[in-house]
Amino acid sequence: MLSCCQSRVLVGYAERRLRCYYKQIIHGNKFSSQSSASLVETKEYGKLLSGSDIAKEILLTLSQEVNKLKVQHSGLTPQLAIVQVGAREDSNVYVKMKLKAAKTIGIIAKHIVLPSSTNEIELLGILSHLNLDPHVHGVIVQMPLDCVNSINSSLITDTVFPNKDVDGLNSRNQGKVAVGDLATGFLPCTPSGCLELVKRSGTQIEGSHTVIIGRSRIVGTPVSELFKWHNATVTTCHSKTKNLDEIVANADILVVAIGQPNLIKGEWVKKGAVVIDCGITSIPGNTIFPVLLVSWLTEIHPSDATRKSGSRLVGDVDFEQARMRASWITPVPGGVGPMTVAMLMKNIVMAAVKATRTLDENSVRRAY
Amino acid sequence: MLSCCQSRVLVGYAERRLRCYYKQIIHGNKFSSQSSASLVETKEYGKLLSGSDIAKEILLTLSQEVNKLKVQHSGLTPQLAIVQVGAREDSNVYVKMKLKAAKTIGIIAKHIVLPSSTNEIELLGILSHLNLDPHVHGVIVQMPLDCVNSINSSLITDTVFPNKDVDGLNSRNQGKVAVGDLATGFLPCTPSGCLELVKRSGTQIEGSHTVIIGRSRIVGTPVSELFKWHNATVTTCHSKTKNLDEIVANADILVVAIGQPNLIKGEWVKKGAVVIDCGITSIPGNTIFPVLLVSWLTEIHPSDATRKSGSRLVGDVDFEQARMRASWITPVPGGVGPMTVAMLMKNIVMAAVKATRTLDENSVRRAY
Structure with a gap:
């Protein structure tokens, strides 16, 4: 046997x-x-x-956490923005998987598709907008970029705010992992x-x-x-x-x-x-x-x-x-x-939880 | 024999x-x-x-580079700021070594000594000032801090601008080393x-x-x-x-x-x-x-x-x-x-060289 x-x-x-x-x-x-x-x-x-x-188990736990968040924070729903430049076939498949998992656990996932003619400045502008949007908790740029223009991918991943970098690709988050700070980044x-x-x-x-x-x-x-x-x-x-x-x-x-x-x-x-x-x-x-x-x-x-x-x-x-x-x-x-x-979904939920903590801290400060 | x-x-x-x-x-x-x-x-x-x-050899080469910088950029001299909190005996020895090496290669080294009663906000304020000072090319905070107050040392090293972080302790620079980008940071x-x-x-x-x-x-x-x-x-x-x-x-x-x-x-x-x-x-x-x-x-x-x-x-x-x-x-x-x-001195000279390049680029832009 x-x-x-x-x-x-x-x-x-x-x-x-x-x-x-x-x-x-x-x-x-x-x-x-x-x-x-x-x-x-x-x-x-x-x-x-x-x-x-194992991923199924993790997603099940996460969906419970998302429900809890919604109840505790007046319907707050974690939100992910996936930025894709061009339409590589493999990227399309991966993005679909992420969108499906997001739906499974009850979070919002926005898929922003940009043409392959996008240039660096335009992409940076979109990321800046997402960085500043308080409703977006996690931002990822689907790599590799399918783009006719030369774009510095390190600059792109470093532009995503570290507290929204749910892919863990910002060099600040990478540095934290390198030196054993596994708690404060992603x-x-x-x-x-x-x-x-x-x-x-x-x-x-x-x-x-x-x-x-x-x-x-x-x-x-x-x-x-x-x-x-x-x-x-x-x-x-x-x-x-x-x-x-x-x-x-x-x-x-x-x-x-x-x-x-x-x-x-x-x-x-x-x-x-x-x-x-x-x-x-x-x-x-x-x-x-x-x-x-x-x-x-x-x-x-x-x-x-x-x-x-x-x-x-x-x-x-x-x-x-x-x-x-x-x-x-x-x-x-x-x-x-x-x-x-599954770990990406975990990071997004964590990003939303951290954002609520920041909101709570700000409320406490204002109350003083 | x-x-x-x-x-x-x-x-x-x-x-x-x-x-x-x-x-x-x-x-x-x-x-x-x-x-x-x-x-x-x-x-x-x-x-x-x-x-x-080997360090002597490196310092000799650096002193030649510093002279070259001075000639090419109207007397520009690389400048290092060493921030020390308290007066640990071992830190005093290390700071002395750095000051001596700086003198040897002809760069300016400012030694900023703060009392052990300094708090985090005060230290962050001084670092912000040094970050914005165009005459300062490199900033280091002598570790460990000799301080009666609790100060987050990671926050301190992350506050130094990556382009002045000649100790290479900012998590952005650490992240670059981790992933093999050995050229753009320190x-x-x-x-x-x-x-x-x-x-x-x-x-x-x-x-x-x-x-x-x-x-x-x-x-x-x-x-x-x-x-x-x-x-x-x-x-x-x-x-x-x-x-x-x-x-x-x-x-x-x-x-x-x-x-x-x-x-x-x-x-x-x-x-x-x-x-x-x-x-x-x-x-x-x-x-x-x-x-x-x-x-x-x-x-x-x-x-x-x-x-x-x-x-x-x-x-x-x-x-x-x-x-x-x-x-x-x-x-x-x-x-x-x-x-x-010696490698610290090399980083400071490199920081100054990079700063002059930025200046040159800005001049070119203005000329258009």
Whole structure:
């Protein structure tokens, strides 16, 4: 039998569907008998760390908080502004996911679409307007910009007021994360999603050796910082790293954010490690299994691309092999993606709560 | 014989004095014959990476740049404001070092001393004034504050305008370093001093395994970031790290910034590693050797404490034992300390240069 799911929360819907599917595979002899046997008999088979299921839980909690806010503050509703320049197909998909999640928890999300002919001054003007609008609690600019003009993206993310920067991309918020001030700013969404996934697996982060593959501004770098400030010993690897396999082999917790399909081989993974795969790449292939897997796991993280016959989404880790060694592993999709959206929603609600505190403080001052 | 000094720049005055001293020790039989023999015969004996000597070189170059600025911009002189609250003895020493270095390179340094009764509002007011003063190019607040009132030090460092934050402590500048934007802000002084030391040793940083012990806001964290963005694979260790000896044993470059005397044992150090010791602690002890060493190496980094009979300054690394295995090693004092001051001076000159560029740009705009 497959290893039993220990936690309903972590291995809910997606895991049960996957288990059924494996049974189907085994009975239907879709794989060779040797392959089926290894799937059935191994004791090392990792538990699925389902971002979809955890994200659902988080969104449910957030919707309750939003209702509470409305009751306590005369109908106040958190409001997000999503600014999109141009119409990249992937950006359209991500924006849709955010709008859907916002609707789920009962917050307002304004989608401001600008033509690809927008210039820097115009974009800065719109952001200034949103910064000053007291009804808007969170502002994000969908990246990358789809623009015919040259726009400095760092200037754009630095223009969003730090107290509305719910993406955590303003360098002031990034600086806070870097130096371990995790309370006063906003944590970037994908990194805090990775952290939440590991926390919910029950794995001890303190004292662990956590290896991060990737050093991007949005994922790798802040993930390294977050785990460091949660007392892990952190090794950060990247394109210039030598002996990657040896370093991975020492990781109690492994977070991969490179964007290279199956870069991390299953046999590199330490037995019992927790594996978080942030990569997501569409590759050609007509295998039935991944397409089915995608349809099961993408309830919150749908991608039209995956549904096209002949293409599938894969992560940076050789999932099937790594699962044989990991204690917990995230699927792709249905792992980090839904968590990113959930953590963004969490930041927006937090921004609205902070704004109400500021209002309350101002009222107290006026009362004196 | 001692291993020969390959570079005059790196192993200048301090190394030559040390070599003479060892000869003196050997001839005078101050150590046991076994100890002397190991000092003389070993091939593993590390070369001294003298921060004092390199800092002198940097200051010389800076003084030339300052002269050039004065000629090109009608007598414009870079100006630093050092704000000190109270009168901690160690702060007095550090401020003196900064004032001396400023004088050496021909820049103006104003020392603003505030009483320990200063409150947060008063300090913020003074910083706002300095921020707006066009003659002041760099502003630093000497930390820690010696103050009877509670003052939020993060608020203080964040109040200094990022373009005058020559200590690199504003969270905007820290955020830039974190995400690899090393060109538009200011690098924090001790970390950039560590990087400069390793660069000048000729050691290849790219692809190396660099281990940083410590994660402080001022040293450990930005050192990790700087080396990562110079393409090292970086492992960051701290008080919760397990198996520290094993991790240190894998370090091609080792930077230690903990403040615990002799925490890092010599036998842990990988053969041929470069060792940068940022720790500096005064400990009791009446050994003649270290006192002499101090008097030779502290030309730029003097500490009155070290000259008192019966006390000496030590780093976080067991220097004598580590030197037997390292290829290059910094002394304490005379290593990172002088480099910190030199990099601060570099930042101030850079701030002045940037200010002149802004002036030039404004002139061009006005001319249109």
